[in-house]
Amino acid sequence: MPLLLPYRDTTVMNYQRDMTGQEFSTQTNKAITLLGMSGVGKTTIANRLPKDSWFHYSGDYRIGTRYLEEPILDVIKRQAMKDPMLWDLLRADEISIEHRITVNNLDLVSKFLGVIGAGKNGGLRLEEFKRRQELHRRAEISAMLDVPDFILRARETYGYPNFINDAGGSLCELNEEGLMKKLAEDTLIIYLRPSTQLRQEIIERSLARPKPMYYRDDFFDLELPQYLSDTNTPSIDVINPDDFFRWIIPRLIAHREPLYRRIADEYGVIVDADEIMAIRSEEEFLQIVSAALDRR
Numbered sequence: 274m275p276l277l278l279p280y281r282d283t284t285v286m287n288y289q290r291d292m293t294g295q296e297f298s299t300q301t302n303k304a305i306t307l308l309g310m311s312g313v314g315k316t317t318i319a320n321r322l323p324k325d326s327w328f329h330y331s332g333d334y335r336i337g338t339r340y341l342e343e344p345i346l347d348v349i350k351r352q353a354m355k356d357p358m359l360w361d362l363l364r365a366d367e368i369s370i371e372h373r374i375t376v377n378n379l380d381l382v383s384k385f386l387g388v389i390g391a392g393k394n395g396g397l398r399l400e401e402f403k404r405r406q407e408l409h410r411r412a413e414i415s416a417m418l419d420v421p422d423f424i425l426r427a428r429e430t431y432g433y434p435n436f437i438n439d440a441g442g443s444l445c446e447l448n449e450e451g452l453m454k455k456l457a458e459d460t461l462i463i464y465l466r467p468s469t470q471l472r473q474e475i476i477e478r479s480l481a482r483p484k485p486m487y488y489r490d491d492f493f494d495l496e497l498p499q500y501l502s503d504t505n506t507p508s509i510d511v512i513n514p515d516d517f518f519r520w521i522i523p524r525l526i527a528h529r530e531p532l533y534r535r536i537a538d539e540y541g542v543i544v545d546a547d548e549i550m551a552i553r554s555e556e557e558f559l560q561i562v563s564a565a566l567d568r569r
Contacts, residue, residue, distance in 0.1 A: 294563025297461065304424050304436040305562075306456050308533055308541065309465035310526060311442035311486065312475040314550045316377075318465075319439045323555055327435045328427035329376065332416045332444070337374040337382040339419075340412035344405070345385045346370055385409075386485040389497075390512035399509050409487050413441060414449050421459045436460070443487040445532035453540055462541025463562060464533050471546055476523055483518040492528055496521055542566055 297303070307315040319329045337345065349370055354360040362368040374381050386405055390396025397405070420438055427433040438460055456462060467475065488496075497509070500520055506512055537543045542565040552558045 292461075292566055294565075294567040297566055298559050298563045302428060302434050302436075304438070304460040306420070306438040306440055306460040306462045306541075307465060308440055308444060308462055308536060309442065309546065310467065310475060310529060310533070311484070312478055313442075313465045313467050313471065313546050315439050315465060318549060318552070318558070319437050321552060322435075322437060322558060326433060326555075327437050328423070328431065328433035330420065330423050330427070330436065330438045331376045331379075332413065332438065332440045333379045333382055334374065334376045335416040335419060336409070336412045336441070337372070337379060337385075340415050341382065341385060341408060342372065344408055345372060345381060348385060380484075382409075383485045386487060388483070388485050388514035388518055389509060390514035390517055391510060394514055396512060396514040403490075406487060406490075406493075409443075410447060413443060413487070414447055414452060417444065417447075417452055417456060420456060424459060441487075442529070443489075445529055445536060446487060446489040446492075448489065453536055457540035461562070461566075462537065463565070464537035464541060464543045465546040465549060466533075466543050467546045472526065476526060479522045480519050483515045483522075485518070486525075488521075488525065492525070496524060542569060 307318065309315055316331070319327070319331075322329075349372075350363060353370065354363055359368070363370075372381055386409055387397045387402060388395070389399060389402045392398070417438075417440065424436045427436050438456075453462075500506065500512075500517060501509070504516070504520070534543070542562070544561055544565045549558065549561050552561065
């Protein structure tokens with residue numbers, strides 16, 4: 274079921290489809306959402322903008338430290354309590370477990386998501402896998418609905434004139450009515466379109482280091498039986514998690530690209546990731562974005 278959360282109307286500015294590059298470049302308070310697949314350079318770009326004037330909002334950091342903090346720690350505690358000594362210590366509140374999630378180290382969030390497959394290889398049973406996927410979906414929606422409040426907090430509390438929303442690669446999957454419209458009212462949505470070479474590099478990096486991620490239910494439910502058929506795997510419980518990830522990642526990227534384009538066509542602009550990754554200054558970044566707006 275869609276997660277319909279109430280939010281306070283804190284719209285800072287309204288980015289219309291017909292905004293010109295000049296209008297954007299002269300905005301006193303700019304707010305941007307970076308859209309694109311994991312590894313395309315969203316966080317790198319956010320880190321290249323001046324840190325004294327751009328507030329960096331990481332959707333994945335907000336997810337891990339606010340909306341998934343307790344579920345993540347619960348999973349860790351359940352594992353720890355399999356040890357008799359740790360069981361006694363945790364039950365007696367003589368020790369505690371904390372996470373160390375940072376903006377630049379979000380591995381714990383993806384490890385919580387996990388991968389379906391054989392437990393002896395670190396895989397999850399289907400029911401638990403889907404439970405965590407749904408928790409992440411709800412958390413990501415909540416984190417994106419927090420954006421308007423953080424824009425105001427960044428400007429009025431911390432004194433940052435500009436705001437950049439470093440959204441997760443699965444933003445295009447949420448299919449939540451009104452969410453993208455709301456983001457488009459408060460931020461300029463910029464889709465970082467990868468070149469063929471960059472797309473292949475992202476796939477190769479993902480294959481070399483499998484990283485659990487979110488899948489939309491309809492996509493996953495279609496692909497899972499196909500994997501079992503293609504690999505002659507008799508059941509979900511014997512799936513090798515890494516093998517499944519390596520099989521599905523090219524399909525996931527192909528599935529997501531038209532979703533990103535559709536969002537950009539309706540609500541934002543498209544820029545080539547290679548072009549924007551070459552920036553060395555805020556001025557160059559703003560010029561590229563302004564040119565993309567004028568091309569519309």
